[in-house]
Amino acid sequence: MSLHRVASLETFLSVSEDGHRARRGSDASSIGASERARKLTFNPLPESWDPPAPKDEAIVQSVGAFEVPRWKRLVQLVVSVIYCLFSAGIVFGYAALKPVLKREGAYQDLCHGDDTCVEIHLNLMFTVAAVATNVAALPIGAILDHYGPRVCGCLGAGFLAIGSVLMSFAQRMPFDGFLVGYLFLALGGPFIYISSFQLSNAFPRSSGLILALLTGAFDASSALFLIYRLIFEHTEGAFGHEKFFLAYLVVPVIIIIVQFTILPAQSYKTVGEMIEDIEGHEQTPFAANGDPTDDQIDEETALLREEQREQQRQQHSTAVREIEELLGSTKADEQVHREETKNEISGVWGVMHNNTIREQIMSFWFWFICLFTVVQMTRINYFVATIRPQYTAIFHSKEKAAEINTFFDVALPVGGIFSIPFIGGVLDHFSTVTVLTTLVSVATTIGVLGVLPFEWAAYGNVILFVLYRPFYYTAVSDYSAKVFGFRTFGTVYGTIICLSGLFNFSQSGLDYLFHETFHNDPVPVNLILLALGFMIGVSLVSYVWWNVRTMRNKALARAAEFGRS
Numbered sequence: 149m150s151l152h153r154v155a156s157l158e159t160f161l162s163v164s165e166d167g168h169r170a171r172r173g174s175d176a177s178s179i180g181a182s183e184r185a186r187k188l189t190f191n192p193l194p195e196s197w198d199p200p201a202p203k204d205e206a207i208v209q210s211v212g213a214f215e216v217p218r219w220k221r222l223v224q225l226v227v228s229v230i231y232c233l234f235s236a237g238i239v240f241g242y243a244a245l246k247p248v249l250k251r252e253g254a255y256q257d258l259c260h261g262d263d264t265c266v267e268i269h270l271n272l273m274f275t276v277a278a279v280a281t282n283v284a285a286l287p288i289g290a291i292l293d294h295y296g297p298r299v300c301g302c303l304g305a306g307f308l309a310i311g312s313v314l315m316s317f318a319q320r321m322p323f324d325g326f327l328v329g330y331l332f333l334a335l336g337g338p339f340i341y342i343s344s345f346q347l348s349n350a351f352p353r354s355s356g357l358i359l360a361l362l363t364g365a366f367d368a369s370s371a372l373f374l375i376y377r378l379i380f381e382h383t384e385g386a387f388g389h390e391k392f393f394l395a396y397l398v399v400p401v402i403i404i405i406v407q408f409t410i411l412p413a414q415s416y417k418t419v420g421e422m423i424e425d426i427e428g429h430e431q432t433p434f435a436a437n438g439d440p441t442d443d444q445i446d447e448e449t450a451l452l453r454e455e456q457r458e459q460q461r462q463q464h465s466t467a468v469r470e471i472e473e474l475l476g477s478t479k480a481d482e483q484v485h486r487e488e489t490k491n492e493i494s495g496v497w498g499v500m501h502n503n504t505i506r507e508q509i510m511s512f513w514f515w516f517i518c519l520f521t522v523v524q525m526t527r528i529n530y531f532v533a534t535i536r537p538q539y540t541a542i543f544h545s546k547e548k549a550a551e552i553n554t555f556f557d558v559a560l561p562v563g564g565i566f567s568i569p570f571i572g573g574v575l576d577h578f579s580t581v582t583v584l585t586t587l588v589s590v591a592t593t594i595g596v597l598g599v600l601p602f603e604w605a606a607y608g609n610v611i612l613f614v615l616y617r618p619f620y621y622t623a624v625s626d627y628s629a630k631v632f633g634f635r636t637f638g639t640v641y642g643t644i645i646c647l648s649g650l651f652n653f654s655q656s657g658l659d660y661l662f663h664e665t666f667h668n669d670p671v672p673v674n675l676i677l678l679a680l681g682f683m684i685g686v687s688l689v690s691y692v693w694w695n696v697r698t699m700r701n702k703a704l705a706r707a708a709e710f711g712r713s
Contacts, residue, residue, distance in 0.1 A: 221350040232365035236341035241373030277334035282649025297343035304339030305400035316393035349416035367564025501633035516688040538670040563614025588685030595678030
């Protein structure tokens with residue numbers, strides 16, 4: 149999972165069907181046509197497959213932030229960050245939980261003391277969870293759009309509760325309780341995490357900070373199992389996984405309570421939606437000269453109608469004032485200019501915004517980033533699952549591997565939080581070609597460090613990895629928004645993440661190669677992943693660089709021709 153980072157220009161601009169960009173509010177007739185395009189949606193279905201629901205359907209409507217007291221919005225934000233800290237991405241703390249489960253005898257009924265067998269079963273448990281986390285983004289988007297964040301939050305809490313019970317009593321179950329329980333924990337996280345994104349609209353001026361806080365909570369949540377492992381070791385195994393997961397049931401219970409007492413049932417409106425409301429009010433009858441039958445009514449009725457119009461004017465003025473206070477003093481044109489500057493820097497903004505979803509998915513713009521994401525996500529999750537056995541084999545020392553594993557368990561959440569403030573600046577101030585080149589270069593460096601038998605290389609590998617992981621995920625969503633646009637963002641990005649998640653099942657094959665084919669030597673597997681990532685990454689960078697160069701040359705030629713004319 150990742151922070152779905154997208155540029156905000158389409159808050160102020162809309163793209164009409166013929167591809168011409170129009171300033172919001174410049175054409176009243178375009179308001180209805182562009183209504184859905186102005187809202188970033190995580191619904192994976194294209195608009196043509198999932199048309200807007202009729203007004204009379206029981207769809208949860210959004211609410212403007214100015215309609216909710218500031219103190220309540222602050223409480224909602226604090227509560228959401230706290231419960232994301234305890235639930236959003238806990239399954240990615242697998243590297244810390246794994247030694248505990250092995251000491252507790254997980255899968256010993258199947259493996260009878262065979263450590264490789266236990267390793268493969270536990271890694272499969274994590275692989276299934278990682279796949280579920282990514283694939284779950286598809287239905288979550290549709291549920292969030294149609295039923296609101298409260299339903300999503302309650303579903304997430306329910307999944308966490310089921311997962312906790314199954315993990316606690318896994319060894320008494322007639323089926324694989326560890327795998328199914330961890331699967332439910334993985335499903336609960338994104339339901340809670342993704343449904344919290346809409347809180348960034350509660351404080352539009354601080355939306356970036358709020359998304360950073362939520363993403364930081366997601367990254368830091370992986371430390372939960374590290375804290376538990378330390379408690380487990382301190383109590384010499386007395387506080388086993390059964391007691392821990394029963395105690396963890398407090399978290400989903402609290403989440404359900406706050407969903408019905410503090411958190412909103414409906415999502416907060418985006419800036420674009422609030423501006424739409426104001427534009428709509430400006431078109432209403434109170435702004436007109438009056439009803440054509442006004443001359444046929446008596447004086448008392450006319451006075452009542454005028455009083456109603458005056459009340460509407462006052463309500464409209466109050467709403468405008470509250471929205472302006474919410475957004476700050478910066479003019480929309482200035483914000484548009486800043487966003488346009490960022491998009492010009494990227495070099496790829498709008499390259500496929502006007503193409504159909506089929507054309508987008510069939511293009512090299514899609515397949516190169518999709519293949520790169522498949523390989524990198526597999527590498528990332530495989531490293532998380534096998535860091536200790538890999539370094540045990542490389543250094544021929546369980547003690548050194550345990551030290552590196554412990555350092556990784558601490559660095560993973562800390563590195564994610566530390567890198568968040570810098571990610572936005574890099575993506576906003578450097579071209580997409582530069583960003584992609586950095587991704588490929590760092591991924592290659594990580595791959596090289598991962599096969600060197602030196603402690604400095606191992607620790608350098610871990611440090612680069614924990615900084616690279618959030619940057620990589622965020623860069624992919626940023627690329628998707630800039631290249632393919634908001635209109636199809638849910639479909640395109642959801643497809644990339646879903647396919648990448650499904651290919652994570654290849655981790656079982658990589659485990660077999662590691663333990664059986666190469667006799668517990670991780671180097672060949674890492675070299676295979678390194679070579680694949682490098683080849684696909686170079687192809688991606690080359691393709692984007694060539695197209696950006698071609699588009700820039702064409703633009704310069706058009707400008708020169710226009711100057712001559």
